[in-house]
Amino acid sequence: MNMVDLTINDKKIIVPAGSTILEAAQSAGILIPTLCYHKHLSPYGGCRLCIVEVEGIPRLVASCTTPVAEGMVVRTDSEQIRRNRKTIVELILSNHPNDCMVCEQNGRCKLQDLAYEFGLKEIRFQGEKSHYEIENRNPMIERDYNKCILCGRCVRMCDEVQGVGAVDFSKRGFQAKIATAYDGVLDCEFCGNCIGACPVGALTGKPSRFKGRSWEARKVRTICNYCGCGCSLILHAKGQDVIRVTQVEDDNCVNQGFMCVKGKFGFEYINHKDRLKTPLIRKNGTFVEASWDEALETVVDNLARIRKEYGNNSIGGLCSAKCTNEENYLFQKFMRTVIGTNNVDHCARY
Amino acid sequence: MTNSISEFEHSNAYFVIGSNMTEAHPIIALRLKRGARYNGAKLVVADPREITLTKYATLWLRHKPGTDAALINGLMHVIIEEGLEDKAFIEDRTENITALKKVLKKYTPAFTEKITGVPQDKIIEAARIIGTEDKVAFFYAMGITQHVMGTENVMDVANLAMLTGNVGRPSTGVNPLRGQSNVQGACDMGGLFNYYPGYQRVDLEENWKKFSESWGCDTLSRDAGLPATAMINAAVEGTIKALYVMGENPMMSDPDIGHTEKGFKNLDFLVVQDIFMTETAAMADVILPATTYAEKDGTFTNSERRVQLLRQVIDPVGKSRVDWKIIMDLSTRMGRPMTYQNTAEIMDEIASVTPIYGGISHERLEKKGLQWPCPDKNHPGTPYLHKDKFSRGKGFFYPVDYHPPAELPDPEYPFLLTTGRMLSHYHTGTMTRRSKGLNEICPEGFMEIHPKDAGSLDIEDGEMVRVSSRRGTITVKAWVTRKVPPQVVYMNFHFAESAANRLTIAALDPMSGIAEAKVCAVRIEKLQLQETAV
Numbered sequence A: 001m002n003m004v005d006l007t008i009n010d011k012k013i014i015v016p017a018g019s020t021i022l023e024a025a026q027s028a029g030i031l032i033p034t035l036c037y038h039k040h041l042s043p044y045g046g047c048r049l050c051i052v053e054v055e056g057i058p059r060l061v062a063s064c065t066t067p068v069a070e071g072m073v074v075r076t077d078s079e080q081i082r083r084n085r086k087t088i089v090e091l092i093l094s095n096h097p098n099d100c101m102v103c104e105q106n107g108r109c110k111l112q113d114l115a116y117e118f119g120l121k122e123i124r125f126q127g128e129k130s131h132y133e134i135e136n137r138n139p140m141i142e143r144d145y146n147k148c149i150l151c152g153r154c155v156r157m158c159d160e161v162q163g164v165g166a167v168d169f170s171k172r173g174f175q176a177k178i179a180t181a182y183d184g185v186l187d188c189e190f191c192g193n194c195i196g197a198c199p200v201g202a203l204t205g206k207p208s209r210f211k212g213r214s215w216e217a218r219k220v221r222t223i224c225n226y227c228g229c230g231c232s233l234i235l236h237a238k239g240q241d242v243i244r245v246t247q248v249e250d251d252n253c254v255n256q257g258f259m260c261v262k263g264k265f266g267f268e269y270i271n272h273k274d275r276l277k278t279p280l281i282r283k284n285g286t287f288v289e290a291s292w293d294e295a296l297e298t299v300v301d302n303l304a305r306i307r308k309e310y311g312n313n314s315i316g317g318l319c320s321a322k323c324t325n326e327e328n329y330l331f332q333k334f335m336r337t338v339i340g341t342n343n344v345d346h347c348a349r350y
Numbered sequence B: 001m002t003n004s005i006s007e008f009e010h011s012n013a014y015f016v017i018g019s020n021m022t023e024a025h026p027i028i029a030l031r032l033k034r035g036a037r038y039n040g041a042k043l044v045v046a047d048p049r050e051i052t053l054t055k056y057a058t059l060w061l062r063h064k065p066g067t068d069a070a071l072i073n074g075l076m077h078v079i080i081e082e083g084l085e086d087k088a089f090i091e092d093r094t095e096n097i098t099a100l101k102k103v104l105k106k107y108t109p110a111f112t113e114k115i116t117g118v119p120q121d122k123i124i125e126a127a128r129i130i131g132t133e134d135k136v137a138f139f140y141a142m143g144i145t146q147h148v149m150g151t152e153n154v155m156d157v158a159n160l161a162m163l164t165g166n167v168g169r170p171s172t173g174v175n176p177l178r179g180q181s182n183v184q185g186a187c188d189m190g191g192l193f194n195y196y197p198g199y200q201r202v203d204l205e206e207n208w209k210k211f212s213e214s215w216g217c218d219t220l221s222r223d224a225g226l227p228a229t230a231m232i233n234a235a236v237e238g239t240i241k242a243l244y245v246m247g248e249n250p251m252m253s254d255p256d257i258g259h260t261e262k263g264f265k266n267l268d269f270l271v272v273q274d275i276f277m278t279e280t281a282a283m284a285d286v287i288l289p290a291t292t293y294a295e296k297d298g299t300f301t302n303s304e305r306r307v308q309l310l311r312q313v314i315d316p317v318g319k320s321r322v323d324w325k326i327i328m329d330l331s332t333r334m335g336r337p338m339t340y341q342n343t344a345e346i347m348d349e350i351a352s353v354t355p356i357y358g359g360i361s362h363e364r365l366e367k368k369g370l371q372w373p374c375p376d377k378n379h380p381g382t383p384y385l386h387k388d389k390f391s392r393g394k395g396f397f398y399p400v401d402y403h404p405p406a407e408l409p410d411p412e413y414p415f416l417l418t419t420g421r422m423l424s425h426y427h428t429g430t431m432t433r434r435s436k437g438l439n440e441i442c443p444e445g446f447m448e449i450h451p452k453d454a455g456s457l458d459i460e461d462g463e464m465v466r467v468s469s470r471r472g473t474i475t476v477k478a479w480v481t482r483k484v485p486p487q488v489v490y491m492n493f494h495f496a497e498s499a500a501n502r503l504t505i506a507a508l509d510p511m512s513g514i515a516e517a518k519v520c521a522v523r524i525e526k527l528q529l530q531e532t533a534v
């Protein structure tokens, strides 16, 4: 691989040729603020927040789209850069609803973080504001484009990763907006990966709305329980309720953080009112609530009776493709050692 | 899967047969879509239905349901005819090629077209792609296994992969996609009638001894166990008297539910351990409330053999208990105390008796999963199998000859029914149908039928129709679409009100005990006016 030497903030760095300045900086642990950049998507260069100074180039350049060159000397922070970045954020905020208090993204919003970083208490620019109708007639995603900053990450996510292309830029200038083909109700695969890509609160998962603020939730990394892909995901729980699923950000997973509709939105069954909450024993044809002691003793008595009367092989066990390895191991061990039969199987084949 | 998910973005070509990947394994499908769109990989899809993946395909082979082996044989015939096989690989790493060639002889493009319905030029084009591209990855799922010749179909995919030297290298391989989160693990753990954990056969004396010793048990059975389908038969016949069912819903997922129901009714005692009142739980004598994955820790093993950690998020709801604690309690009460403190301790025991899991511990899994075989504590895991040799030494070509499905359409039952999964629902629907948005995407079952057939039966889109097979009858909404070819109808099996498995057949593959859920014959009728009213 061809390597290139460059200097960023007086630090000497060697990176593969073809890297962008942003990637080079990231590899050296130097942070450059971004909005439209996403590590799994093609560079877009739309927001200009990632601007840097390059010696010999008179204007500021977007680091997410500019490739490195041999001997390049880069500054990622200066008075001029800060001023420019601040103006960019102010311009975005000038057409952004002051809605943080009830916004689902509150506390994990990139725009909020930037406003905070630049100490933007008031906005110098007062201009026209967009007034778009909120689209929430689809099953999964509430789309509020009044909050959209037109970073295009959802568009690229849907096209480049999902291969669906359900949304795209429509119109230009102040009228520019992300829209479906006929600017109507979203009808797509509902993978929710665009929600994960949206840096602000324009796209939110309907099953999670008003279930809990980001900081109230315990976040636990685990594995999806649906198909055999084995995606890593983060479950958010408030108290004893699972309220949201978000993507993992690192690459120690098979799914690069992407999910499908089941992984992203299929969590409501966990706290569903129909969950079985107590052991049940059938008495005279109907189920009667029972204590664990009573239920387990009934099982033990019956299994022992049947084994005695008809032999070990008159009992069979079906274990589960939805239970853990540890549980399946114990289950077959139970059947083989306690019952004394090899009649153990599961519906792997369906 | 012999290979790893992350490798597939770099394959040169894919051959996907009997796998509706975008619906059933969406994240693996993302890699293929990206490979096809950005790396110029060629995607060959063989499926009777116009599945989503066909939109991204270089070539779509629309074969008749149940003719998979004939199609694969046809491809191999052309590959050999044109000299595209990997001669060095065949010479060094395989045996029995002569026998394979003998069987393939008759599968000329013309003969193959006659059986499969795929035009000859497409067969030739596909064979050339598979024969010439460098790294070809093969994928299949239940679309080829749920047939009376399921095992043979699988062998035939392996034949094709070995013939073209696409085994034992990154971005290639024979890759069955696992439908449920831990099917792989349940098999690995010995949740199988013929294997102890780690695919150690129960009928070998040395294994019997090993497990008798490690488990400190001198009453391990020396009798062969029964596969699930045979347990149901035995229940019908009255030789199985009791069943312990943990987290399974055979009353929805089994083919020919009517038969399964008969078996369950005939039981002396049924205990079901589950999270909802499933169709199966409703028949139980005792129900033990268990927990979801959010309420437990432990491990799952995914399709690429990666063992990964689950972590508990919330407490068990109500008085429910985690499954492993329930089993421990039962075992202890029945005279064999189990005293594991946590799931990490159980994994340590698994590692001690299961060579392929030998080096796996929860501690090592903290950062990232490990792919088995992982024989010892320093082993990094195995991203792809059969690198230098096959587990049995040389790869063996098992010649496969096509024979038709057990039940094909006839004048009485003139349509062929095939079944499958859809993206927004999962398995028997117990979980996804209780997730509001998912149920909203698709709240009810439907049957896909071609416009031509709908026309001749005078059926309109959205109309309720009666569908019957020799085993049962259901009513279901018709969806008139060209996704299915004429004479073929398709249903998902997630919906209890229109349970597709009332119709399917339990004809078994003699080699694996899998039932032919993918093909059976049905009759379709318009409902009478008074029936629609009720």
Ligand code: SF4
Residues within 6 Å of the ligand: A154, A157, A158, A159, A162, A164, A165, A166, A167, A188, A189, A190, A191, A192, A193, A194, A195
């Ligand atoms: S949910 Fe998925 S398919 Fe739908 S618009 Fe977002 S990225 Fe595209």
Ligand code: SF4
Residues within 6 Å of the ligand: A147, A148, A149, A150, A151, A152, A153, A154, A155, A178, A194, A197, A198, A199, A200, A202, A203
């Ligand atoms: S909806 Fe979100 S991700 Fe899409 S362009 Fe707007 S801000 Fe960016």
Ligand code: SF4
Residues within 6 Å of the ligand: A224, A225, A226, A227, A228, A229, A230, A231, A255, A258, A259, A260, A261, A262, A263, A264, B025, B026, B027, B028
């Ligand atoms: S998120 Fe989707 S693709 Fe990933 S494991 Fe879950 S069900 Fe499978």
Ligand code: FES
Residues within 6 Å of the ligand: A033, A034, A035, A036, A037, A044, A045, A046, A047, A048, A049, A050, A051, A062, A063, A064, A065
């Ligand atoms: S992050 Fe570089 S232009 Fe937006």
